Amino acid sequence: MDPRRLVLIRSGTTQLRRHVGSGYLVAPRLVLTAGHTLRDAESGACWEEIRVRVGHPGRGETLRTGAELIWTHPLDLDVALLLLHDTVDVPGSVRWGHPVETAPLRYEGLGFPLASAEDSRDAEHLRGVLPPLSSGARGLYVLDQEPAPDHRDDGRKAWGGASGTAVFCENHLVGVVIRDDQSYGNRRLHALPAHRFIQDDGFEALLRRYDGGPPRLAEIGATLPTARPAAERSAAEQEAERLLWSLLGGRITYAAHARALVRRLGYSVPDSHEVTVPDLAALVASHPRALPSLSTTLAPALTGEGERTRLTDVLTRARAGGLCLLLSLDEYEHVLELLRGICEEQPTLIPRAAREALRYVWLPEPLNRTHLCAEDLEHVVEHLESVSDSERVPDGTPPVPALLRLLECTAAALEEKSGTELRNWCDRVAARTGIHSVALAERRIDAGRWAAQRPSPLSRVVVEVSRAWTETRESYYCRITLARADGTHTPLHEAESAPRTPEEVARRLRDAIEVVADETGPAAVPHATVLVARDSLHLPVDEWNPGAPNEFVPDQPIGAEFCITLSCPEMSELVRGREREHRRRWESGHAGPLVVGDEPVTPPRLRRLLQTTHRDAVQVVLHGRPEQRDALLELCLALGVPVVLWDRRADCPADGTGLQQVDPTGPLAGLPDRVRVFRGTAFDDPETVPARPALVWEEHSLGPRPESLTLQDPHEGAHAS
Known part of the structure; x- marks a missing residue:
């Protein structure tokens, strides 16, 4: 990646700039970018004027010139080539790459997102991990971004302008950023792989003409992490090495397990390659599923009770310290496969189970909706892997993860064959991680009780709003719950959020109302009750505007879209x-x-x-x-x-x-x-x-609220089998 090849693209009419995008100089006059940065989103027509700035604004001189669109993909892939009015000679050439292994790769890129804009657009160094296995049916690369912006208060996309950023892995250009993914809290981008467009005849002809030859695609893979000198190792590597020595010290058989782990994670190594404990620690510190995957083959080989206890302790401490996730790579891929089938057949089941069985857990955003999309499963599983449902379990064994409780409830509501397969998966994970069989059995009993209940239908949204007086700008705390016809309430968002602007509160309220609308059906207009103190009855909550729900529908106040009414429960405390x-x-x-x-x-x-x-x-x-x-x-x-x-x-x-x-x-x-x-x-x-x-x-009043399920922990004093 060469900063001198960075390109800022401004497109629009001769009177008005309408769009900002990023690009990369792949030949002396050719700029690679995303196609949508050059088109009017409403009409689909290309903007009549394109102006560019070539070079990094903080790394020497830049060149301003004009450009014209000369190539788009014949199958409407979101990629384009611009021809500059002036030639820009930059030493070296672009190397094109195609990740072919399964191990996550480090990536980087340079772009101009809106989040970095002050008086003008500043360059942002994008960097993070590209996990090839996260690429779905749409064939896009997933980019898990390390530094990521928060959502903007004005509703505009914080990543706006980053589209067209060239993505580099192992010093090879492997793709082009085309969109963000807000389901992951602005921490995930998607890129179009280079191998999907560089072999197009038109693209290849232009590279021959302006770069002197066709693009050559090299197969690349992640480099296996190896231990650095002891003084240079990170705190994570040092902790991983301490844990591994406590588990593997004195054993001569771990090498075979380490070699199997390296291959399972997608690295190519010869049979003669020896992975030392420090090298293994470097791998564990860099790959969140390395240690769980190692324990999958190691656990059956640990026959002594003391050894097995040490493995459980190592896994527990590593998760607590952020060194690893709960699931091994095989477990993760298998559960995603099982859950995709459930989402296709019963898209409302998993969110409903999560809101009821995990009512005291902060749920990821996809579970706060009625329907769960298969594309959101990775985010949901990864979030719940790090959440436990309790602290009190037998004999100091690990707490049961919230993920297993959710899957037990889901399994209880499925047909026998599908439910049995999901429960068997839970059994295997519990056995590997040292979760007590009694603890999992009680969760399974709870799940059966939950599945036997018929939930009362949702009736409306209840949102409590109070002014955040310590904030300099107008801000409010809000707490949102779903009200059911039987008088019960299910929390939808966090118990008490950070201070929000009126627009942010309105957006959260709209999202919550749509959850109720999905269940009540299209006939009824959804209703939201806003709880306020008596000194806040004047608040114009109905006039708060959440912004346009999408690029086609214009915005309007929340009270024009839904029935928004007020309530003052404080009066009942005073009178x-x-x-x-x-x-x-x-x-x-x-x-x-x-x-x-x-x-x-x-x-x-x-x-x-x-x-x-x-x-x-x-x-x-x-x-x-x-x-x-x-x-x-x-x-x-x-x-x-x-x-x-x-x-x-x-x-x-x-x-x-x-x-x-x-x-x-x-x-x-x-x-x-x-x-x-x-x-x-x-x-x-x-x-x-x-x-x-x-x-x-x-x-x-809808009468007394029925007693909720008691989802309790195993009794103290239960003994491990």
């Missing part, structure tokens, strides 16, 4: 008997609503109305001045009125006409949806429709 009055009004038969504001109404008069002529009223419509309205609103909530509607922007009783389109005194059941439709109209035409309706809608 004794409020819950009883709240329940009585719902059960009273829905008397006509009380409209307040046509004439001056004081708090004492409103209290008499709500306790006499409107004692059974479920709904109050509030007009009037804000300073009066706030006091009347709190009084309505204190007296157990479950539905209150008002206009946040109203300054006087006359402004009450702004809510007429909502039909505030119409059928109560349709009020939330009428408010939702009105919010959409106000968003489209804010000058003509100035009203901003706020709606408190507190659900009827």
Whole structure:
């Protein structure tokens, strides 16, 4: 990789720059990049003007010139060649490579992501690991990026502009970055492999013309890690070596296991190659599945109880120290194969099992959706490998991983053949890692109880919002749960998030609402209840805009897309008997609503109305001045009125006409949806429709919550078999 060949690409119209991308000079006048950086996403047409800057901005002189698109792939692969208006002579030439082994390779590249932009685009040194086995049916390379940006507050992609970055492994150009993968928290990119496009006749002809010869593709593989001098070894290598010596010290048979491990991980070594313990430690420190894979062949050879205990201890300490993952390479590949079949046949099963069986575990984002896609399985498995479900297990044996609990629940809900295969996989992993048979058996019993239950359907999303006053910008803490028809609640996101902007809260709320929408079906408009303190009833949560859900659908406020209502549970803590009055009004038969504001109404008069002529009223419509309205609103909530509607922007009783389109005194059941439709109209035409309706809608009590499953640990004192 030569920084002098780095290219910044700006494309658009003659009046306006519309897109930024990255590229790499592969010949004196040819730039390799991603095809989509040169096209209008809406029309598909190529931009009329392309300007480039060749060279690293921090490593000497750069050249600015124009360029034109001269080649795209005939099968619409996302790759292109630009022809520069000027010739750029850079010493050396590009070597093309094709990874052919299975061992992960180190990669690097230079690009211009939006995350690195301040006054102008700065170059970013991309680097990380390319795991060839993670390439799926689409034939793209996976790039696990080490330094990675956070998601942006403005909704724009932090990796925007990195498309077109040339990817290098072992000093060979092996691919081109074409997109990011937000499912992995902005830490994963995807690249189009070079071997898929350099043999195209058009591409080869251009390289012959401008570079003097065709591209030559070399097969490359990862270099087997070897031990550095003792003084230069990293802390991870030193710890790995200590653990391996405690396990292998004095044994003369480990060499065969080490050689089998090296080959299984995808490295090519001759039969005569001897892997020393320090070399093995270097491999363990660089490959997260090396130690579990070594233990797969080593465990059956350890016949003594003390040796087997040491292996379990080494695996436990290595996982705790971040030296390895839970699963060996074979176990990992096998479970992915099993789970892909489950995702195809029952895409809702695994997320449902995770939310119920792992309700106290911070779940990865794909499990917070109703349907799990096969392409998200790697992320889910790798996340849960590092999570244990308990600390209390027999005789100091390792805790049961959350992954095994989830798979036991999944197996319990499957047909006998599929369930047995998954349980057998769990048995083998537990035996290798030293997990107590009693501990796994109790998880299996719990799983059977869970599978026998019929979950109540989801009804709505409940989100608790509170202001983060210590933040300089407007930020909120939010806690999101799914409410079921039987009154139970299942946490969907972390118990208490970091402070979020209104836009970020709206995005999380939209994602949660879509989970409910998947289960309730397309007929019902999803409903979200926002829990706020009484001093936050004025918050315009319904106006918070999560941004466009995709590149085709325009953005709109969250309250125009879904039914967003408020609730103030704090009132029940402050007013004794409020819950009883709240329940009585719902059960009273829905008397006509009380409209307040046509004439001056004081708090004492409103209290008499709500306790006499409107004692059974479920709904109050509030007009009037804000300073009066706030006091009347709190009084309505204190007296157990479950539905209150008002206009946040109203300054006087006359402004009450702004809510007429909502039909505030119409059928109560349709009020939330009428408010939702009105919010959409106000968003489209804010000058003509100035009203901003706020709606408190507190659900009827659904009765006591049923007792949840007891997913407990084995009794203390159980003995290992």
